[in-house]
Amino acid sequence: MREYIGGSGLGARLLLDEGGATADPLSPEAPLIFAFSPLVGSPLTTSAKFAVVSKSPLTGRFNDSLASSGFAISGKRAGCDAIVLVGRAPSLSVLVIDDGTVRLEPADDVRGETCAIAEEKLRARLGADYLIASIGPAGERAVRYATISHDGRHAGRGGSGAVLGSKNIKAIAVRGTQRTEWAHPRELTELSRDLSKRSFGPATAKYRELGTATNLLTFNRFGTLPTRNFQSGTFDEAENLSPEQLSVAHARTRASCVACTIGCEHIYSLGDRGVRLEYESLFALGSLCGVGDGEVVLRASRRCDELGIDTISTGGTIAFAMECVERGVLDEPWLRFGSGDALLKAIELIGLREGIGNMLADGSRRAADIIGHDTIAFAPQVKGLEIPGYEPRGLQTMALGFAVGARGADHNRSGAYDVDFSDKVDRRNATLESVRHAIETEDKAALMDSLILCKFLRRVLEDFHAESAAMLRAVTGWDVTPDELREGARRIVAAKHQFNVLAGWTLAEDTLPDRFLNTPLPNDPEALLTRERLQDLVAEYHRLRERPSGRA
Amino acid sequence: MYVEFLGIPRQRAGLSELEVEASTLGQLLGTLATRCPALRELITADGLHPSIVANLNGDQFVSDVRTPLAANDRLLILSADAGG
Numbered sequence: 001m002r003e004y005i006g007g008s009g010l011g012a013r014l015l016l017d018e019g020g021a022t023a024d025p026l027s028p029e030a031p032l033i034f035a036f037s038p039l040v041g042s043p044l045t046t047s048a049k050f051a052v053v054s055k056s057p058l059t060g061r062f063n064d065s066l067a068s069s070g071f072a073i074s075g076k077r078a079g080c081d082a083i084v085l086v087g088r089a090p091s092l093s094v095l096v097i098d099d100g101t102v103r104l105e106p107a108d109d110v111r112g113e114t115c116a117i118a119e120e121k122l123r124a125r126l127g128a129d130y131l132i133a134s135i136g137p138a139g140e141r142a143v144r145y146a147t148i149s150h151d152g153r154h155a156g157r158g159g160s161g162a163v164l165g166s167k168n169i170k171a172i173a174v175r176g177t178q179r180t181e182w183a184h185p186r187e188l189t190e191l192s193r194d195l196s197k198r199s200f201g202p203a204t205a206k207y208r209e210l211g212t213a214t215n216l217l218t219f220n221r222f223g224t225l226p227t228r229n230f231q232s233g234t235f236d237e238a239e240n241l242s243p244e245q246l247s248v249a250h251a252r253t254r255a256s257c258v259a260c261t262i263g264c265e266h267i268y269s270l271g272d273r274g275v276r277l278e279y280e281s282l283f284a285l286g287s288l289c290g291v292g293d294g295e296v297v298l299r300a301s302r303r304c305d306e307l308g309i310d311t312i313s314t315g316g317t318i319a320f321a322m323e324c325v326e327r328g329v330l331d332e333p334w335l336r337f338g339s340g341d342a343l344l345k346a347i348e349l350i351g352l353r354e355g356i357g358n359m360l361a362d363g364s365r366r367a368a369d370i371i372g373h374d375t376i377a378f379a380p381q382v383k384g385l386e387i388p389g390y391e392p393r394g395l396q397t398m399a400l401g402f403a404v405g406a407r408g409a410d411h412n413r414s415g416a417y418d419v420d421f422s423d424k425v426d427r428r429n430a431t432l433e434s435v436r437h438a439i440e441t442e443d444k445a446a447l448m449d450s451l452i453l454c455k456f457l458r459r460v461l462e463d464f465h466a467e468s469a470a471m472l473r474a475v476t477g478w479d480v481t482p483d484e485l486r487e488g489a490r491r492i493v494a495a496k497h498q499f500n501v502l503a504g505w506t507l508a509e510d511t512l513p514d515r516f517l518n519t520p521l522p523n524d525p526e527a528l529l530t531r532e533r534l535q536d537l538v539a540e541y542h543r544l545r546e547r548p549s550g551r552a
Numbered sequence: 553m554y555v556e557f558l559g560i561p562r563q564r565a566g567l568s569e570l571e572v573e574a575s576t577l578g579q580l581l582g583t584l585a586t587r588c589p590a591l592r593e594l595i596t597a598d599g600l601h602p603s604i605v606a607n608l609n610g611d612q613f614v615s616d617v618r619t620p621l622a623a624n625d626r627l628l629i630l631s632a633d634a635g636g
Contacts, residue, residue, distance in 0.1 A: 459602055
């Protein structure tokens with residue numbers, strides 16, 4: 001455990017040990033792992049997190065998705081460092097873990113229910129001291145980007161909800177009463193108090209005061225806001241979707257995960273309930289689909305949460321379909337950029353796998369394969385995972401991060417956008433020097449996802465490795481050093497890649513769709529990424545990772 | 553020249569744009585700290601808080617206070633973390 005720490009790292013190791021790299025990810029034998037970490041349950045701010053790890057039904061590659069809150073603490077109190085699921089229940093069931101004992105209960109009464117209602121009903125049945133992670137209707141129907149939800153938050157990317165659904169498990173309910181002993185409680189208390197105090201400062205003000213949604217105007221100003229399926233980097237109606245404008249019609253309140261002092265969640269009122277909105281949902285269901293009506297985006301985001309589907313893949317796949325319609329290669333005339341009604345209808349069809357939603361529920365790559373006409377050139381995905389809200393041509397260190405990411409195009413496993421928004425590189429002209437920066441952000445993300453700590457702490461931690469080592473020492477008693485953690489991060493990244501190699505990875509998949517190569521961003525002619533440059537960057541990445549010919 | 557605020561700097565300054573005369577980045581930051589007291593936690597003549605970055609004309613990110621500025625430049629001041 002010390003070598004892989006917890007969370008994503010522990011999950012990656014267990015996934016390799018369990019096998020299944022060549023298995024169909026929706027087959028009974030494919031493992032699904034919930035991994036906690038040594039820091040879970042400690043007083044360290046933001047440490048109440050868990051990772052869900054499996055082979056992705058969307059990409060066929062390694063997948064780890066994270067979510068927050070009490071479920072992680074309850075799992076730890078039940079005596080678990082990880083929960084590994086294999087097999088398939090005979091009928092739709094709830095997996096109940098009660099302080100280390102495990103049983104299945106029928107889930108007929110929550111079949112087809114949204115994530116929130118399923119949680120509510122199951123807590124009413126089992127008791128309020130159970131913490132529950134569940135899938136929505138989309139997970140039951142094996143939508144390949146279905147999520148696993150807990151307390152309104154989602155382990156969102158890559159389709160872990162479909163994997164859980166394929167095992168006939170609607171929800172996992174966990175209750176635990178065991179107390180975890182800390183090796184050095186006094187030191188841990190001091191570290192926790194200091195970290196919490198710093199987490200209130202200016203380094204996290206953006207998340208606390210505005211939320212991630214504020215990125216939308218910043219990206220629009222830089223011409224890097226993906227719009228109309230990446231056909232542009234600016235959106236005329238961006239101002240309508242800013243947090244300031246959204247709050248005019250929809251009162252905004254704040255919330256926090258359990259054991260978090262940052263409080264980044266911004267909840268917008270909509271009818272009698274609130275909607276939690278992040279930048280990624282805002283761009284994917286807004287500018288990417290050409291929708292500039294804030295209320296529609298809020299309704300779309302809420303419906304995705306209810307159905308249990310990843311907002312990025314949902315928006316990306318719908319935007320792709322909209323462009324196919326625009327180009328006349330898909331006969332669904334109602335599915336037009338800018339139509340809020342079309343967006344909401346498409347989400348519904350995807351969640352229920354009805355009509356064209358059945359095809360779109362498999363993601364943009366598979367849809368492109370069916371539609372043909374070389375639409376794969378503008379399917380917005382890498383390894384099958386839809387690209388998040390960062391225009392790769394204008395953010396080229398991030399473009400590399402997307403291309404080489406083990407789980408596909410993703411902003412949580414590579415923080416290379418931070419490098420592009422700095423004076424370290426020219427964001428429109430990545431060089432081989434950019435590669436080292438991209439690797440550093442990938443290693444840092446791997447470590448944060450394994451500890452697990454929230455990435456919004458990254459500017460709070462002045463010496464990330466030294467402070468992380470001190471936290472692990474205080475909790476576990478291990479004599480961990482900063483260098484050991486650096487090595488551990490590289491080991492974790494290598495484990496993910498090793499899984500992909502076993503699953504059939506080839507160097508050719510470390511690339512971007514043709515749309516992004518050799519053609520400048522229409523609103524910014526200087527933002528040009530050639531195929532040759534990307535190939536050079538990818539080759540340098542694998543050379544620095546010491547993977548001859550790109551292999552592990 | 554013009555300064556544009558985005559994210560937290562925009563919220564703290566209470567405006568999205570401001571016209572300022574300055575010939576270096578340091579001079580400009582000092583002027584901003586004087587004219588917008590709410591920004592003083594983030595901006596001084598010596599530089600920017602690590603949670604804030606500055607960009608010249610949407611092209612180059614700048615941090616050296618000696619960076620020369622021209623009359624037709626636009627300096628963008630924004631929150632450093634672009635992630636979400």
